[in-house]
Amino acid sequence: MAQKKKIMLTGDRPTGRLHIGHYVGSLRQRLELQDDPSYEKVFVMIADAQALTDNFDDPDKVRESVFQVALDYLSVGIDPKKTHILIQSEVPQLHELTVYYMNLVTVSRVQRNPTVKAELKMRGFEGESVPVGFFTYPISQASDITAFKATIVPVGEDQEPMLEQCREIVRTFNRTYDCDVLVEPEIYLPENEACLRLPGTDGQAKMSKSLGNTIYLSDDEETLRKKVMSMFTDPGHLRVEDPGKIEGNTVFTYLDAFVQPDSFEKFLPEYRDLDELKDHYRRGGLGDVKVKKFLFAVLNEFLSPIREKRAYYEAHPEEVIAALRDGTEEARRAAAATLADVKRAMKIDYFESWADEYGVK
Secondary structure: OOOOOEEEEEEEOOOOOOEHHHHHHHHHHHHHHHOOOOEEEEEEEEOHHHHOOOOOOOHHHHHHHHHHHHHHHHHHOOOOOOOEEEEHHHOHHHHHHHHHHHOOOOHHHHHHOHHHHHHHHHHOOOHHHOOHHHHOHHHHHHHHHHHOOOOEEEOOHHHHHHHHHHHHHHHHHHHHOOOOOOOOOEEEOOOOHHHOOOOOOOOOOOOOOOOOOOOEOOOOHHHHHHHHHOOOOOOOOOOOOOOOOOOOOHHHHHHHHHOOOOHHHHHOOOOOOHHHHHHHHHHOOOOHHHHHHHHHHHHHHHHHHHHHHHHHHHHOHHHHHHHHHHHHHHHHHHHHHHHHHHHHHOOOOHHHHHHHHHOOO
16 A cells, blocks of 8 residues: 655744744755655645734735745745645635634643743733734644645744644544544654754844844845854853853854855865864864854855845746745645535534435535
């Protein structure tokens, strides 16, 4: 018997352009999976409805970001011939599924979700000030994943609590309605530990648009240079001859994530590899400026082809819109099939079932 093919679903909230943390944490995995023949379908969602839960008073920001995120997707190599790029709010079946799933989750369970708690704290929501839409974000995410019967979800490790809550909803639904309609998804994490969560350029634990500590995929060369040269390193490494720390040093974390096998040969031939560079820094005699210049060269080489592709799509918006329209239409078809299965299991497929029961056509 042939092995059942897999389905991938992931996405991003459009609240601004995407940064290199998005790339190492998820985009790179999406590129790998879209070329994997074992995947039957690959869906990438621009989650604008979820972005509106805490940006409801700034729709222009979300609207503009939808197009910017689509540009980022296409510029890094997401191929609309292989990957269905969809706009969440344009797939109404997702919102109907969310309503049904809300009955399967208690308020206390959502409140215990570590990701929800962290997001609420970061946005300053307290007590009765929390928008209901934002509070039910895990349920909406479960709707997004299960609508396409996704088996794999490439996201950052901070989203594991969301995936676990989705799996709980799947199990509860299938058990309650005595069916196997919904599929339990698995998380897909980067193999490179440095990529699990890339820190901000200021050394903060998370690269965040709201904190202003990001390197965007669309940054030009001069902007990139300024950001890299101002990056947080080892605060105790005051002089070149001082021994330096690698742990917690943002520059070396970025090098762990982005250095390629030929990076040293191209940009820093006096070192064989990253281990040798780290050893020199640890024992002293290696300045931060030299390391930062190397990192800039590595990142600039990585971003150059992305900038070129982005410029192409900026000049051809009709191709961006076509990719979004086609992907969204395919998403509607897939979500409609799942919704029909869900309503049948819940015995609320009235007209279909009545036609069989009463012989009405």
